[in-house]
Amino acid sequence: MDNLSEEEEELGTEQLRSTTFQRLKSFSLHLLDLLQNPHIENQKHSSVTVIPQLLRFLRNSSPSTLQPFFDYTLFPLLLLLDGAIQCRTTQKLESEEKYTMPDVPKTPVQVSDGVAEGVVNCLEELLRKCHLSSVDQMVVLLKKLTYGAMLSPTEASEEFREGILLCVKALFLSLYPCSDVSCLCKKISGLPALSDGIYNNRLHKTFKNDSESEECLLAYLQSQFALAAVGHWLSLLLKVCC
Secondary structure, eight states: OHHHHHHHHHHHHHHHHHHHHHHHHHHHHHHHHHHHOOOHHHHHHIIIIIHHHHHHHHHHSOHHHHGGGHHHHHHHHHHHHHHHHHHHHHHHHHHOGGGOOTTOOSSOOOOOHHHHHHHHHHHHHHHHHOOOOOHHHHHHHHHHHHHHHTOOTTTSOHHHHHHHHHHHHHHHHTOOOOSOTTSGGGGSOSSOTTOOTHHHHHHHHHHHHSOOOSSOHHHHHHSGGGHHHHHHHHHHHHHHHO
8 A cells, every 4th residue: 555655646746747847838938939029919918927827836836846847947037037137228238338248139129017027026936946056057147137136217117126136035045054064054054034934944944855056055155256246246235225
């Protein structure tokens, strides 16, 4: 009976993974199509139908269910985030070279406020549920969010800019000490200062039971390589909060 129960549980898990992948695949294809065909009607449909459905799906899914498909789900969201930031900073980038973003197309995709705000909502939920897989991934994501945080109230909606900061908060809340007892991260005691309690305790247990990144993300943030980036983020957060 025990073996049968285990087989049934494994079958149920595989079915759940398959169903989750198919749903995420459908959402991802819609988002990628939006990048290829960013006409007004397509953006309206995505902002009121596709993206809200994706957000509900992410909210209703468990961290352990979403984690295997984290990179897959993240990819189209970051492409749309890039587009949303680029089309709002084109004039600024043309006049201020110090803010030049690499590989910015001369004619960026126009991403509506509704789509942009929905994308950061989905990204926040994904970052709340899943953990990053490497230092490189964290650095790339923080760079993109930094560009978004630098947008002024005249360039982007309040909802979009607030969503960017919530994404940063979610990212930092997902960082916990690694299993290496000699790692620098062990000097940090307790949960992150921004933690919101029971949910993050449960999430921490999920992350500990899952596969860890080969590199400790907390240790990297404490290293000299990240000093400038961390200082820049603190400066941005102070400007936003003041």
